[in-house]
Amino acid sequence: MKNVIVILLLSLNFLVYSQEKTRILFILDASNSMNLKWDEQTRMESAKEILNQSIQDLKGIPNLEIALRVYGHQSNVSNAHQDCNDTKLEVPFGANNTEKIKQKIKTITAKGATPIARSLEAAAGDFPNEKSRNYIILITDGLESCDNDPCAVATKLKEKEVKVTPFVIGIGMDLSYLEQFNCIGAYTEAENKNSFKTVLSTIINKALLNTTVQVNLNDLSLNPTETNVSMFIYEAGTDRLLQTLTHTLNRYKNPDTLVWDPNIKYDIHVKTLPQIIKKNISITKHAHNKIQIDAAQGFLSFTSKRSPYNVNYTMRVSQNDNNTTINHQHLKSTEKYLIGKYNIEIFTLPRIYMEVEVKEKQTTTIDVPAAGTFDLRCKTPKVGQIFVLNENNKYEWVCNLNSNSTKQKWDLQPGKYKLIYRGVKQFSSSYTTEKIFTIKSNNTIYLTL
Numbered sequence: 481m482k483n484v485i486v487i488l489l490l491s492l493n494f495l496v497y498s499q500e501k502t503r504i505l506f507i508l509d510a511s512n513s514m515n516l517k518w519d520e521q522t523r524m525e526s527a528k529e530i531l532n533q534s535i536q537d538l539k540g541i542p543n544l545e546i547a548l549r550v551y552g553h554q555s556n557v558s559n560a561h562q563d564c565n566d567t568k569l570e571v572p573f574g575a576n577n578t579e580k581i582k583q584k585i586k587t588i589t590a591k592g593a594t595p596i597a598r599s600l601e602a603a604a605g606d607f608p609n610e611k612s613r614n615y616i617i618l619i620t621d622g623l624e625s626c627d628n629d630p631c632a633v634a635t636k637l638k639e640k641e642v643k644v645t646p647f648v649i650g651i652g653m654d655l656s657y658l659e660q661f662n663c664i665g666a667y668t669e670a671e672n673k674n675s676f677k678t679v680l681s682t683i684i685n686k687a688l689l690n691t692t693v694q695v696n697l698n699d700l701s702l703n704p705t706e707t708n709v710s711m712f713i714y715e716a717g718t719d720r721l722l723q724t725l726t727h728t729l730n731r732y733k734n735p736d737t738l739v740w741d742p743n744i745k746y747d748i749h750v751k752t753l754p755q756i757i758k759k760n761i762s763i764t765k766h767a768h769n770k771i772q773i774d775a776a777q778g779f780l781s782f783t784s785k786r787s788p789y790n791v792n793y794t795m796r797v798s799q800n801d802n803n804t805t806i807n808h809q810h811l812k813s814t815e816k817y818l819i820g821k822y823n824i825e826i827f828t829l830p831r832i833y834m835e836v837e838v839k840e841k842q843t844t845t846i847d848v849p850a851a852g853t854f855d856l857r858c859k860t861p862k863v864g865q866i867f868v869l870n871e872n873n874k875y876e877w878v879c880n881l882n883s884n885s886t887k888q889k890w891d892l893q894p895g896k897y898k899l900i901y902r903g904v905k906q907f908s909s910s911y912t913t914e915k916i917f918t919i920k921s922n923n924t925i926y927l928t929l
Contacts, residue, residue: 501612503545503573504538504687506531506581507599509620511552514590516621519673523621524590530677531619532582534684539578544688547573547606548581551599552592557625562593564626569606594625597633604636615687617680685739692768693738697727697750697775700819700840704735706775709752716745716760737768750775753817754799754806778838780822781814786850788922791891793848796825800835814843829892830868830878851891852919856899857928858886864901866890892919901929 508531514524521529538546548571555563571581600616607614670676686692695711696704706727713723727750728736740746742765750756756773763769782795793811798804800821809815817838826832826848836844854866863883867875875898882888883904896918902911917925 501543501545501610502615502688503547503607503612504615504617504684505547505549505573505603505606506535507549507551507603507616507618507620508585508588509552509594509596509618510550510588510590510592511594511621511625512557512591513594513621514552521673522590524588526673526676527619528585528588530673530680532585533677534680535578535581535585538684541688545573545575545612546577546581547571548584549599549603549606550584550588551595552590553588555592557591557593562625564593564595564598566592567595567599567602569602572606573608594620596620596626598626601633601636604633604639613687617683617687619680682739686737691740691742691763691765693740693763693771694735694768695727695738695748695771695773696735697773700776702772704729705733706777707735709750709775711751712749713740714747714749716747722746740769742766748773752777753797753815756818776819776840777816778819778840779814779816779843780809780836780838781843781845782809782811782848783845784811784848784850786921787848788850791851794827795846796827798823798825811848829890830876830895832893849894850921851893852921853924854890854892854897854917854919855924855926856881856888856890857926858888859929861886861904862901862929863904864899866892867898867900868893869896869898894919894921899927 508527510524514527515522517523518526535546538544547569549567549569551567553566554568555566557563570584571577596618600618603616670679694704697706697709699705707729709727711723711725711727712721713725714721725738730736740763742763746761746763748756748758748761748771750758750773752775756775758771758773761771763771780797782793784791784793791811795809795811796805797807797809797817799806800823803823806817806822807815819838819840821835821837824832824834824836824846826834826846828848828851832848834846836846838844861883862881864881866878866881868878870876878892878897879890881901896916899915899917901913901915902909913929915927915929917927919925
């Protein structure tokens with residue numbers, strides 16, 4: 481809880497206030513369904529607590545007026561009756577009315593119907609006629625109980641140039657009705673009390689600052705379909721880390737909207753494999769900015785399908801034109817990479833080297849042949865080396881014998897091998913001996929020297 485409160489306060493201090501007046505109307509759902517449990521409190525208790533905290537943080541912000549409308553708090557709902565006109569502007573817009581709204585919120589009891597559309601319709605008349613940036617933040621559990629056309633309501637709201645951001649608290653609710661509010665604005669679903677606090681803070685910031693950013697991670701068709709990757713946001717040209725975010729697509733498959741300070745420039749580090757760095761980004765004040773980043777990706781799958789037992793191979797991945805290690809990928813895993821060509825080094829005996837290409841939205845599978853076992857027994861310790869006959873018909877070093885052991889075992893890739901050795905206590909090169917052997921997948925070769 482403490483960390484979330486800090487985030488809320490910092491984000492409010494992050495604002496750059498416009499000289500134009502801003503008006504925010506909070507509409508609070510006080511219907512009977514808000515009495516249901518949510519985390520350790522009822523939905524109503526959580527909503528009142530967090531709304532009061534958020535309103536307190538708005539105190540003293542210049543050129544800002546807030547108001548409170550409540551519905552479902554005047555008439556009890558029953559199986560035989562519900563009051564669909566139960567909506568009231570409890571605290572009108574005005575300067576320095578923060579404490580008045582907080583006190584009113586404390587007295588609200590949830591007990592009635594859920595006239596969402598009628599409340600929004602009435603809200604069109606809550607805003608003064610003088611020019612301002614007008615916003616509605618609706619806090620509800622998302623269950624409409626009265627029949628009205630929200631798109632007809634939207635027309636009236638747009639005539640007043642009111643921007644509506646429905647905010648739905650609770651999970652597992654029937655949100656199908658609120659889908660119709662697409663003609664008015666967007667809505668966000670809070671999973672728990674902490675996320676409710678964070679998202680409400682973000683929505684308030686959007687209303688006050690009105691400078692938003694959308695980071696598009698584009699595929700080859702320039703559609704922003706890539707997501708679920710961490711982003712580090714720095715002040716441009718510095719090591720000052722401003723934010724870390726997990727890139728997210730909303731329920732409509734559009735990149736999430738972020739609130740940033742337009743008075744500084746940014747560097748973005750997108751933690752794809754390999755990472756993408758976009759530097760010195762400027763954003764336009766009081767506008768919705770789209771930052772375009774080419775991030776088409778595909779997959780590398782690392783398997784060894786014919787191995788009958790658990791092996792523990794690791795694969796080193798680097799770019800074709802850069803030998804820096806991007807990732808050590810483990811067997812039986814699939815990882816996402818930017819499209820392009822990569823060099824692969826697989827830590828088998830002997831090493832396997834190859835070049836692969838990652839294609840957009842496709843999976844390139846690297847299947848390691850099942851190893852065979854070379855079981856070596858020596859009557860006396862030997863010094864020597866094992867070589868494999870490579871594709872150029874030349875012998876390539878694989879490993880050394882342990883001159884202190886008479887029993888050794890290796891898992892080797894299929895192929896033709898040569899063992900060159902002599903006794904540790906044989907002090908002449910003339911004692912050198914060699915053995916040729918072949919390794920096959922899932923077979924064991926026994927050799928006694």
